[in-house]
Structure formats: C-alpha cells, structure tokens
Amino acid sequence: MDTQSYMHGVGRRARAAARVIATADAATRNRALAEMARAIERDASRLIEANARDLAEARKQRLDAAMIDRLTLTEKIVQATADGLRQIAALPDPVGEIIHLKERPTGIKVGQMRVPLGVVGIIYESRPNVTADAAGLCVKSGNAAILRGGSEAIHSNQAIAGCVHAGLKAAGLPEDTVQVIETTDRAAVGELITMQDYVDVIVPRGGKGLIERLMRESRIPMIKHLHGVCHVYIDDRADLEKAIRIADNAKTQRLGTCNTMETLLVARGVAGKVLPPLCKVYAEKGIELRGDEQARKIVAGMKPATEEDWYTEYLDAILSVRVVRDLDEAIEHIATYGSQHTDAIVTEDVERARRFLRAVDSSSVMVNASTRFADGYEYGLGAEIGISTDKLHARGPVGLEGLTSLKWVVFGDGQIRQ
Amino acid sequence: MDTQSYMHGVGRRARAAARVIATADAATRNRALAEMARAIERDASRLIEANARDLAEARKQRLDAAMIDRLTLTEKIVQATADGLRQIAALPDPVGEIIHLKERPTGIKVGQMRVPLGVVGIIYESRPNVTADAAGLCVKSGNAAILRGGSEAIHSNQAIAGCVHAGLKAAGLPEDTVQVIETTDRAAVGELITMQDYVDVIVPRGGKGLIERLMRESRIPMIKHLHGVCHVYIDDRADLEKAIRIADNAKTQRLGTCNTMETLLVARGVAGKVLPPLCKVYAEKGIELRGDEQARKIVAGMKPATEEDWYTEYLDAILSVRVVRDLDEAIEHIATYGSQHTDAIVTEDVERARRFLRAVDSSSVMVNASTRFADGYEYGLGAEIGISTDKLHARGPVGLEGLTSLKWVVFGDGQIRQ
Numbered sequence: 100m101d102t103q104s105y106m107h108g109v110g111r112r113a114r115a116a117a118r119v120i121a122t123a124d125a126a127t128r129n130r131a132l133a134e135m136a137r138a139i140e141r142d143a144s145r146l147i148e149a150n151a152r153d154l155a156e157a158r159k160q161r162l163d164a165a166m167i168d169r170l171t172l173t174e175k176i177v178q179a180t181a182d183g184l185r186q187i188a189a190l191p192d193p194v195g196e197i198i199h200l201k202e203r204p205t206g207i208k209v210g211q212m213r214v215p216l217g218v219v220g221i222i223y224e225s226r227p228n229v230t231a232d233a234a235g236l237c238v239k240s241g242n243a244a245i246l247r248g249g250s251e252a253i254h255s256n257q258a259i260a261g262c263v264h265a266g267l268k269a270a271g272l273p274e275d276t277v278q279v280i281e282t283t284d285r286a287a288v289g290e291l292i293t294m295q296d297y298v299d300v301i302v303p304r305g306g307k308g309l310i311e312r313l314m315r316e317s318r319i320p321m322i323k324h325l326h327g328v329c330h331v332y333i334d335d336r337a338d339l340e341k342a343i344r345i346a347d348n349a350k351t352q353r354l355g356t357c358n359t360m361e362t363l364l365v366a367r368g369v370a371g372k373v374l375p376p377l378c379k380v381y382a383e384k385g386i387e388l389r390g391d392e393q394a395r396k397i398v399a400g401m402k403p404a405t406e407e408d409w410y411t412e413y414l415d416a417i418l419s420v421r422v423v424r425d426l427d428e429a430i431e432h433i434a435t436y437g438s439q440h441t442d443a444i445v446t447e448d449v450e451r452a453r454r455f456l457r458a459v460d461s462s463s464v465m466v467n468a469s470t471r472f473a474d475g476y477e478y479g480l481g482a483e484i485g486i487s488t489d490k491l492h493a494r495g496p497v498g499l500e501g502l503t504s505l506k507w508v509v510f511g512d513g514q515i516r517q
Numbered sequence: 518m519d520t521q522s523y524m525h526g527v528g529r530r531a532r533a534a535a536r537v538i539a540t541a542d543a544a545t546r547n548r549a550l551a552e553m554a555r556a557i558e559r560d561a562s563r564l565i566e567a568n569a570r571d572l573a574e575a576r577k578q579r580l581d582a583a584m585i586d587r588l589t590l591t592e593k594i595v596q597a598t599a600d601g602l603r604q605i606a607a608l609p610d611p612v613g614e615i616i617h618l619k620e621r622p623t624g625i626k627v628g629q630m631r632v633p634l635g636v637v638g639i640i641y642e643s644r645p646n647v648t649a650d651a652a653g654l655c656v657k658s659g660n661a662a663i664l665r666g667g668s669e670a671i672h673s674n675q676a677i678a679g680c681v682h683a684g685l686k687a688a689g690l691p692e693d694t695v696q697v698i699e700t701t702d703r704a705a706v707g708e709l710i711t712m713q714d715y716v717d718v719i720v721p722r723g724g725k726g727l728i729e730r731l732m733r734e735s736r737i738p739m740i741k742h743l744h745g746v747c748h749v750y751i752d753d754r755a756d757l758e759k760a761i762r763i764a765d766n767a768k769t770q771r772l773g774t775c776n777t778m779e780t781l782l783v784a785r786g787v788a789g790k791v792l793p794p795l796c797k798v799y800a801e802k803g804i805e806l807r808g809d810e811q812a813r814k815i816v817a818g819m820k821p822a823t824e825e826d827w828y829t830e831y832l833d834a835i836l837s838v839r840v841v842r843d844l845d846e847a848i849e850h851i852a853t854y855g856s857q858h859t860d861a862i863v864t865e866d867v868e869r870a871r872r873f874l875r876a877v878d879s880s881s882v883m884v885n886a887s888t889r890f891a892d893g894y895e896y897g898l899g900a901e902i903g904i905s906t907d908k909l910h911a912r913g914p915v916g917l918e919g920l921t922s923l924k925w926v927v928f929g930d931g932q933i934r935q
Contacts, residue, residue, distance in 0.1 A: 472927055
C-alpha cells in the first residue's frame, strides 16, 4: 500500500477512536494506563530485545554516541516508563469539568466544559520511551494519538506499541486510540502534518531542524518548542550572593537543556563586583566565556562575543556575557536577541521586578530564581507533553490541560433569542 | 515603494508599538478608546463624506446590494461605533492579572499572568466600522493591530484610522499601535499572513472563500471562523412546545447568521407529532424544507434532501430535515455532517442531555435553548472579536481574553534547581 493511503487509513481510524475515548469515563482511561504499565513490566525483556535490534542497526549506521544513548532502553528506563504511566493515571482528570457557569439576563446558563482536542499527532526522535509517555498523556486527556517516532527506533517503538494496545484492550477501549506509524517512509510525516480532517494538533518533539521543517510544511496547528536563548539579568539592586548562586545554577546545573541560561546580562553598577567571583566559578566548571567590551575589561581571558553570539543557543559549556546600563537596556537586549522562552531577573527592588515581569514577553519570566525551574514537574503540572514557545493556546511547560480545550455549554429551559 | 517593503515597514513599526502598548496601564488604554470615540463623533460628517466616495465607486463597479449595504456608514452607525468603543473601555482590564499562584516544594511561587498576544493582524471585508471595533479590542487588550479592510472601503477606513490615531495620540500612545494598510494591492495580504517575525496572530473576518484561501497560505496562527452547519435535535423526550419554539427561533430569527440552524433532526418517536405543526410555522415564514424519506412521509410538499444538503450552510430560507432513530443517530449525523460550530438538543431527559453535551464536539453545545444564543454578547463577553471554529486557543465566541495568553511567572528568593 502506498504511504498516502496508509496514512489516511490511520487518520480515519484515529478519528473514529477519538470519538470513543472522548466520552470514556476517567476510571476506564486510568485503567488503560495501569494495564499499559503492567504490560510493559511483563514484556520488559521483549522490549529490551527489540531495542537491541535497533541498537545493532544504529551502530552499523554509525550513529553518534549521544543518539545511541537516547535510543537505549535499559531495565531501569523500562521500569521508569511503567512508573510514569501510573503517575499519569494518578493525576486529576483533565476533562469534563464545567467552569464559569453563570446565568445570563435571558435566563440561559452559560459555562465552559474542558474537552479533549481530538486527534493528536506526535512526531519525535530516538527516545523510544516517549512512545509510552505520549500514549499515556493522550489517553489520560481523552485524545486519540498518532505517534511517529524516529526510524532508528522502529523495533523498540513497535514493541512498546504492543504493550499500549494490550492496555487499551484490557480496558475495553479501541486499540486505534493509539496508533504507532509502521512505515519509516519519511513521506508519512508529510501526510500526517497535512491531514487536517483527521488530526487536530501536531506536537513535535525534536531538534530545531525538525521543528523548522514542520513549521514550513504543516497545515495543522502545532504545540511546539523552537529554541531557548535564556537570560539572567543581574540588576544593580541584586543580592550578589543570590545572583551568583542563580547565575551559576542557570548555566551549569545542566548544559544541554532548553531552559539553561545562554546569555548573562549584568548591570554596569555591579559588574565590577559580581563578575570576578562569578566568572571564577564558571572557570572552575570549564565554561567558556564570550564577553562584550565592558565585560572583557573586568574579567581577563574572555573571548570577544560577536553579534551572532547573542542569538545563539549553545546547549554547551559556553556563555555570552554582556554588561548593560540598566534594567531598560536588559529588557531591550532580551526583546532583540531572546527566544521568548525563559528569562530571569535578580533584584531586591520590587518595582523593577514588577517591570521586568510585565515587559519581558517570554513563556516563563522569573524573579530571583534559576531559569532551570522552567519545567512541567517543577511547576506542578505532574506530567509534561513539552514546552511551548508559541503564544497561542499554551505557553511554556504544557501539561494535560494543553491537550484539552474549552467548549461552551448552554443550559436553557426553552429560551429563544429575541 | 513595493508592497513587500511597505508591509515589512508596517510590521516593524507594529512590533515596536506592541512593546509600548503591552505595558501601558489600563487607564491609558481606556483613555485612548474614549478619545477615539470622541474623534469619531467630532468627525462624523467627514467619515460619511469619505464613505460616500467609496459608495460612489462601489455603484460604479456594480457591487451587489448586500455588499453596498454592509459598506454604508450612516449617522446612526457612526454613533454606534463611538458608543461601542466606550463600551469596550468600560470592560474589565483583561491583562496583568496573575492566576493560580501557588508555592512549590522547592519554595518558588509559580503562577500565570495574562498578557497581550503582541501584534494582531485583522483581515476583513466591507463593513468599515470593523476598523474602529477591531482597533478598540486590540488596544484594550494591550495589543498592536495591523488592519486590512476591503479595498472597496479604503476611504472610509482611512478616515476612521485618522480618528483612531487621534485617540492614541491624545492618550500618549504611539500611533503605530493601530496601522490601517494604505495599499489596496492584494499582495499586501500575502505579506501580512507570512510575516512571522512581526505578526503573532491573524484574525480573518469574512466569507468562507477568504478563510479557505488564508488557511492555505498563512504561516501565522489564526483565530478563525470557517462555517456554521448548526443542528437542533428534537429528542423523543422533548417538551414539544419548547421544541417548536426553539426550532422556529433557531431557523427564522435571522437567516444569514452563522449560528442559524441549517439542519433539523427529529427522533422517530415524536416526528409524527412535532413535524406537522412545526412545518406549518416554517411554511408561514416562507422556509423551504428539504427532507429525508421519513420526513417527507410525514409532511407533504417537502423537496427531497440530497447528501450535499446535509453538508450545506444555506444562510438562507432553506432547512434540511431528517428523522433519526434516536440520540445516537443524531450524534452520529452531527459528527459526520456538522461543522463543530453550534448544536442543540431539546429534551427533558437529564441523562440524554448530559450525553449530548459530552459527545457533540462543537464550540457551543446547548440544551433546550436556541442556537442563536451562540454570540459573545449573549454569553456575557461584552465584546466579540469573532467566533472561532478552531479547537486550539479559543473556541466559539471570542472576547478580549482570546486576544491574550498566559505566561508563567516565578517568584523566588534565590532558589536554584538541585
């Protein structure tokens, strides 16, 4: 069968299953998750065997070490995947609730009901445990899912799909609620992101290259994460001890995450005091510093930062450093070079904190805290389908609620419009 | 200047103005709206003169009567436009509020702040008063706006733009906060819907043809309204007096609106009782009926409905009528042929009402009320930027809140991630 007909078949079945799962009660959806977890534990050795086939092929293809690391399923990861499904099952039910119900002068009662989005298409790379996570999040939120993992993980993903289907079946839900694309043909992605009749939202999880390609080609709304050029601004009214602790943690706690600081901004008034001890910490941790002229006058040995540096998400042991005149210049810098992901101010001045919060147009804006907190678990969402750098629908860490929307419900007693 | 450079200039200026209006306080934004209203009242005769130029050209181009009607500015419409701005000014401020602030185990406090979207591009046809309405809604919600009206209304729109700018200036806000495209070159729309760096959301207001074109070409998220194939389902447990009143009103109160019923579904058990008196009402009001076989057996003189009829938004004095077995078949019909706009059930059975509410995936779902209530004013939104048939971000009537999003705010006291 050609990829187009195959994908349209997947879409049609997903749409039909979406109608069933949308009205399944919470107990049934939670039972499916618990049964998926049980199947994963039971089949652990089978999953690891399937994964071994992917790993053998990956080594043959000479994929890089980081990719092989992401691809690898260990017993620990398999157990964590099963536990993750049980944690999702334990979260409050995100659908069905009616909010803001109020009576209007006409006598009708108007409110909003939280409902599933319908069919969610998820496109991801390497990490096979995403197959179970994504299935769990979609089923919990009453959605059907079409999952397209990386071709390098095809055997692992199919094995996990078997467990997901076993869970759905045990709960009496259609197996088509979660479909894992069976072809590695890249054209399948092109179909998935243009099947507007069958897919309500695309959630891509992958590198910037994948996202940019999907942005060009998708005809379906996406909840997506583009990149994170995150800033910490140390104000001249900062507590310098807090400033050093936060700027250290924001950069060095983990280098490769999207909420890691990439550019440090320091107010001129405190640069001479805070940069020397802070840069000593960075030096000890092997962070390469690239500074503007003023920063380089204060700390010796910094490379000069180019215009390009201010735009760059290093995801690496590199930090660009700029001395700014004041809060306004910091806000201006973030507006010009930032990616509207996560930015923090360190200050003891309430008025400045308030101004930074309002003026910085990022999905997370922080006062006296490390940018590394921008995370669904840290924010208390319980689970995270991704981090959105979009402005519509969902910004920042997206939990189950991001997989739902609100429809209007009206209760009358025969009212008509005059 | 070519249209592309012109539009990019507009975009750049809008982005700069958006940063100013985003942090302007509510009093300043409301003052701008009040001053716009004053300028419109003061310039009423100038607006009507400019409109006369558009009308003369429209007659020369032999535009149809409905279009000329929409294009016409009367003294009454001008006054209503000014009053509308004052009503928007009087609404609660939609931005700045912080919700769901809670302390996490790490000690950080996490909440969400309602913020403007940024730059809103609005594309609309004919009706020049939309220029003032849209400007008012965007300024109230702290957004910059780029407005592209129909070329047939260019002089009217420019004249209203003058009043909008006078209002912004009087309040000390940049005039670029609201820009009305000055060229009638159609390529300007193509630029507007692809300037991702400058425009955050497109709100198209127009016919299905315009929307379908924009859906194909836009690279920017849209809040849009496609079409409304709305249903009323009369259940066999309906109060027939209510059923007739609602089905009459939903079809005949206004024929050309998107929330008007286009297909009536009647449960087999009551069809013989409810259809004859109801169809008599329709006949008296000149509604053409197109029925399925069963309906035509009950009421003489109905034309046969074709498969195409069930998909059709007539926006006219035509109604398709189908007799269904029961609630399940009604839900099935709506899922197959509906447009996810507004659908209503008439029933006295609470369990069936509940099932209809959950299972029908439309932006408004109603029990015992006319579909004609699906409207921002009837729902108490105070103002309406449009009605969305999308599922992400905003569904159904969209008020000021739809022009905002929520960003995360984090308050710490030096916390770092472990």
